[in-house]
Amino acid sequence: MQELQKKFENRDALVAHLKALAPWAEGERSYIQGGRQKAEMKLANIDPVGYAETRNFGDGKITRLSPYIHHGILSLNEVRNDTLTKCGHPAEITKFMQELGWRDFWQRALHAHPDWAWTDIEAYKTGFTADDYADQLPHDLVEGKTGVGCIDAFIKELLHTGYIHNHARMYIASYVVHFRRIKWQVGARWFLKHLLDGDLASNNLSWQWVASTFSHKPYIFNLENVHKYFGKLVDTSPSANHPLDATYEELHSRLFPNIRSQL
Amino acid sequence: MNPPLIWLHEEALRTTHPVFLSAPAGSRSIFIWDDGYFQKLDYSFKRLVFIYESLCELPVDIVHGDIISVIKEIAPSQLYVPASNKPHLLSMMNNLKSIANLHIIQDDDFVTIPTTTDLRRFFKYWTAAEKTAFRKNGDRDA
Numbered sequence: 001m002q003e004l005q006k007k008f009e010n011r012d013a014l015v016a017h018l019k020a021l022a023p024w025a026e027g028e029r030s031y032i033q034g035g036r037q038k039a040e041m042k043l044a045n046i047d048p049v050g051y052a053e054t055r056n057f058g059d060g061k062i063t064r065l066s067p068y069i070h071h072g073i074l075s076l077n078e079v080r081n082d083t084l085t086k087c088g089h090p091a092e093i094t095k096f097m098q099e100l101g102w103r104d105f106w107q108r109a110l111h112a113h114p115d116w117a118w119t120d121i122e123a124y125k126t127g128f129t130a131d132d133y134a135d136q137l138p139h140d141l142v143e144g145k146t147g148v149g150c151i152d153a154f155i156k157e158l159l160h161t162g163y164i165h166n167h168a169r170m171y172i173a174s175y176v177v178h179f180r181r182i183k184w185q186v187g188a189r190w191f192l193k194h195l196l197d198g199d200l201a202s203n204n205l206s207w208q209w210v211a212s213t214f215s216h217k218p219y220i221f222n223l224e225n226v227h228k229y230f231g232k233l234v235d236t237s238p239s240a241n242h243p244l245d246a247t248y249e250e251l252h253s254r255l256f257p258n259i260r261s262q263l
Numbered sequence: 264m265n266p267p268l269i270w271l272h273e274e275a276l277r278t279t280h281p282v283f284l285s286a287p288a289g290s291r292s293i294f295i296w297d298d299g300y301f302q303k304l305d306y307s308f309k310r311l312v313f314i315y316e317s318l319c320e321l322p323v324d325i326v327h328g329d330i331i332s333v334i335k336e337i338a339p340s341q342l343y344v345p346a347s348n349k350p351h352l353l354s355m356m357n358n359l360k361s362i363a364n365l366h367i368i369q370d371d372d373f374v375t376i377p378t379t380t381d382l383r384r385f386f387k388y389w390t391a392a393e394k395t396a397f398r399k400n401g402d403r404d405a
Binding site for chain 2: 001002003004006007008011014015018019021022024025026027028029030032033034035036037067070071072073074075076077078080081084090093097098100101102104105107108109110111112113114117121161162189192193194195196198200201
């Protein structure tokens with residue numbers, strides 16, 4: 001039984017140690033560092049009121065606490081208690097508390113229904129059956145070379161950092177399931193590999209929500225939406241994002257030809 | 264008889280987890296770095312670095328080996344483990360029941376909701392949850 005080293009001169013030394021320990025693991029380090037000290041620094045800087053107003057924007061005041069919460073470095077209870085000491089009125093922090101609630105909700109749902117992790121909770125509401133969706137992730141998606149500018153930028157960020165904004169996760173999930181017609185399970189497995197906060201409950205049930213197997217309708221988006229929320233951060237020019245450059249009615253007809261538009 | 268053991272896994276990397284209060288004072292705490300386990304999960308290098316960095320700050324020994332074999336070798340009288348939803352961990356906890364007296368310790372609840380709450384849609388959960396979500400410790404202390 002071998003005890004492993006815990007003290008290192010610097011981060012490079014730790015990474016070198018880990019490279020030798022896990023040569024089979026793909027990729028490189030993220031700029032995001034683990035540990036309670038980093039988590040507490042992030043917690044001290046959160047802005048729950050600003051979060052409510054800007055959370056959907058790529059440069060909004062999101063907390064980036066999820067890797068620390070997933071790994072139990074911070075508990076939801078600790079984050080909530082800390083937030084209560086900073087904010088006076090509950091109405092100002094409702095959106096933030098709901099976001100913590102989403103994580104609790106996913107955990108409770110999976111605890112009550114362990115089979116929901118990998119099986120369709122409900123049928124797809126897309127006019128297709130599960131058999132119509134592919135079982136493999138194509139190489140262009142794995143490498144972030146789909147030719148759709150914003151999607152490629154989001155995928156590359158995922159691969160390099162292990163973290164992307166929740167809105168970007170929904171765009172990628174929707175693109176994978178609805179634009180490329182690939183099973184949500186395939187995308188969920190891919191995210192779990194790379195996301196530092198990759199959590200079976202939050203991740204997989206969110207993919208099911210996008211796919212419509214855990215919601216009333218499929219989640220889709222168009223270029224106008226990406227431009228509104230991420231226009232300052234990624235290339236949202238129509239020429240670089242042709243498949244997304246359409247109205248919701250056009251996309252609905254194109255992506256779900258077997259069902260009548262419910263828009 | 265060997266002393267009690269806390270087996271910490273990658274979903275509970277903090278000393279404020281209730282598992283540390285549940286185990287008797289002086290219990291040894293370990294994290295088992297299991298190559299086979301991580302390979303099954305197919306974690307990228309980024310995830311492994313994040314986990315290792317977090318471990319380095321904790322008062323736990325990082326032991327290299329197969330999880331079940333290491334715990335068998337230590338043969339603790341009592342084994343304390345943080346609860347998880349992860350099937351791989353649940354399966355191992357199930358196997359460990361025959362090796363040690365196993366105590367699975369839940370994390371602190373975020374909210375208190377009726378056990379009958381419908382978990383098919385968030386809105387129904389939140390209607391029940393918001394009653395305690397804005398209270399310190401989810402109103403557990405009340």
